[in-house]
Amino acid sequence: MSDLSQFDVVEVQECDAPYGSGNEKWCQYKIANGYTSVVGTNRGSVTETRRYAKTFATELNERAKNGQSVWAPKRKAN
Numbered sequence: 256m257s258d259l260s261q262f263d264v265v266e267v268q269e270c271d272a273p274y275g276s277g278n279e280k281w282c283q284y285k286i287a288n289g290y291t292s293v294v295g296t297n298r299g300s301v302t303e304t305r306r307y308a309k310t311f312a313t314e315l316n317e318r319a320k321n322g323q324s325v326w327a328p329k330r331k332a333n
Contacts, residue, residue: 260288260289260290260319261288261316262286262287262288262293262311262312262315262316263286263287263288263312264284264285264286264305264308264309264312265285265286265287265292266283266284266285267282267283267284267285267301267304267305267308268282268283268301269281269282269283269301270282270283270296272298273296276298279298280298280299280300281296281297281298281299282296282297282299282300282301282303282304283295283296283304284296284297284304284305284307284308285308286308286311286312286315293311293315295308295311
């Protein structure tokens with residue numbers, strides 16, 4: 256991670272499924288920049304979750320680049 260303001264995937268690992276979700280595979284991911292981190296869960300394999308987390312990080316980076324808050328909900332199209 257060369258730019259401290261850019262989010263990137265730090266870690267992806269298998270985790271326990273949430274209560275009531277059955278026997279599906281779940282993973283926990285962590286994305287971070289030089290200032291903060293976001294931890295979440297996603298249903299799927301490590302590979303699928305890494306792909307999901309990379310997409311999420313890219314979206315946060317695009318929002319920040321466009322001057323939008325990465326913490327505010329996305330604006331809805333009219």
